[in-house]
Amino acid sequence: MIRSMHKKSHGHKRRGTPLIKCLTECDKEVDVRVLNVDTGFKSKRRLANLGVVPGTTIQKRKEAPFRGPIEIYVKGAQLVIGRGLASKILVECNEACSY
């Protein structure tokens, strides 16, 4: 992992900095790590029971049209999450994500 990114000169993309995005913004088919689940109590518990907790690796698979729900892959299963909830899940992308 290229964590020593500060050596890069200006004008180049800074690689290696972990990017923090909402689930709604990050790329599909890329492994991302859950940082924070900032939803209401019941949804948080439900998501936790299904494995969506800080530290877990998940993958965004699909997005429904018209700003609809998002499908993720977590703990071996496909889970559909409403857009409102997805926007409150912060994930950490690695370098594979685009800016």
Next chain:
Amino acid sequence: MSCHLPKKPKNKEGKYKDTLNIALAGNPNVGKSVIFNQLTGLSQTIGNWPGKTVERMEGYLDFLGYHFNIVDLPGIYSLSTYSLEEIVSREYIVSDEVDLIINVIDASNLERNLFFTFQLLELKVPMILAINQMDILRKRKIELDFEELERIFKLPVLPVVAVHGIGVHQLLEKAIEIVEAWTPLKKEFEFPELSSILSFGKEVETKIQDLTPEINKNQDYFSDFHYPSRFLAIKLLEDDDEIIKIFESDEKARTNIEIAKNYRKELEDYHGEDINTIISSEIYNNILKIIEKVVHIKSKEKVKKVSLADKIDHLTTHSFWGYVILAFIVFGIYAFTFTVGDLLGGLLEGIYGDLSVIIYERYGEDNIWVKILWNGGVGGFFGAVGGVLVYVIPFFLIIEILQDSGYLPRAAFLMDRIMHVMGVHGKTIIPMILGFGCNVPACAGCRIMETEREKKISVVLSSLVPCAAVMTVVMGLVGRYLGLFWVLFLFAINFSVILLVGRVLNKTMPGVCTELIMEMHEYRVPNYSVITKQTWLRSKEFIYKALPLIIVLGITLEILLELRALDPINIVLSPITVFWLGLPIVTGVFLIYGILRKELTLVLLAILASSMGLTLIELMTPIQMIVFCLVTMLYIPCFATVVIIAKQTNWKYALQISFMEITVALLIGGLIHFGYIFFTTL
């Protein structure tokens, strides 16, 4: 702790038969129903948990000298208070009624499935782990160390391939083995000490172990509830509503709530997360350790091939084709239901007609007993079977196929956004799709909603969906005489009403819609025996409830006709029917009968027309047909639906909905009527 000895009732032959009560528990879509099916076959019944709107599937089996009562619990992910199903399940498992649980686990998804296993372990009820779908694991060249699993969980762990019937009866054999090992040596099943791999992290575990003896002190009080003290300790820490309610009702127990609250705060401060996240994370950490020990991947090849199921999945959730497919499927439900129904219905009509000729020749057509018993009673029966049942059975069949194949969550995925406008989330589309066939199972299906608010809104929306009966009226009147354009016009109004009602309910009902969280399991080929049994079970329910009602109503209609009691009713209703809606006066009573079965409005109209020697178009003007169909579509759910709504919510709400829908129907009907007059006199 309660005793789980098998009970010994006498059976019919007067011999003592040992009875074993088993509950099947596990995540949704792990193959529980397939196992349940194989064990119980035709003995299955569907009912409800007493006083609750959760379905209860049970059946029985006599095997190796034992009588097994088997209950198939709803598929759930946890034992919290997220849904009524979780609450009902956990209460049932610890009750005296259950001797043993079979936890069905999907081998291809061990990680998530084992989370529920951990929950079940805390209930300290004798358990067997059934690892299903072993064939998929074999295909992926993955091996499971069963011995290690047994060592870790200190419970029997058995492989199963339910769809092929492998390993299913061995589960019962193992159950017998366990039970026979209890008696006569031990009076009580002693649940093994949890191995360290199953306990929580140090901080959480200490708090639980401090809280448990405090709860133990009030053991007498809690013996009514059967929950193990450790389970109660964990739930108090988690701030579980239902458990807190139990503790609050006793003075001594109340202190435990405070202690738990303080412990919870300490844990949350220490870990920097809320309690549910802490507990779930620790459980999943343990699961990862277990998986490392028991899962062995034999081949290093990464399976990156896109399967057929994946391709279909992409198509059915596609931004364009997904919706096209959805429309096709809804249309397909209608088409299939009607084709099969018309075919069989026509056959039965023929039989009834031929028999009627014979009866009339023998007894005369105007004989009063002929009218009441033959036209009303037997006619009602043939009408119920030939007019209703022949549509209901293919409808249930196609719905079961859709359900078992896994399509319905895809529909919810596509429709979630639109559903939000109406105050519900994507899952509501599922009962609404059912509503196209019949509103009764649609409203019953609203029990899948997580909160009361969503259930209430879903139930209203489902009851406004034009069911097959309504379709019969629309197609038979407007469709036949006025053309497809006006049919679509009526549908447009109907759907606009649904959207509008949803919006209004969303704004006026307190609370906010919960967000969608739903698993989409892989597409799979529907299991033949599960589908046929489910279809039969649901049709049976319908027959026993609806059929007698329809026959009785048929008889009363004939009696009323004879007594000419209908004319006064028509006159009373005429301000509404004639003046406001512009309809012929006879339609008053027909609309009343439509409350019982919506297609009766058209059926009775047709009977009247033929008795007057007129065709329908001669009896009613085009605008009258449109208003008539519109009112039929909207005015009130059919009686059976009202009953179901009342069962899902309460009678007050059911009557409120009925009243609201009548008002809406009359309003729009009148608007169209007067609007038409206004525009044609210009």
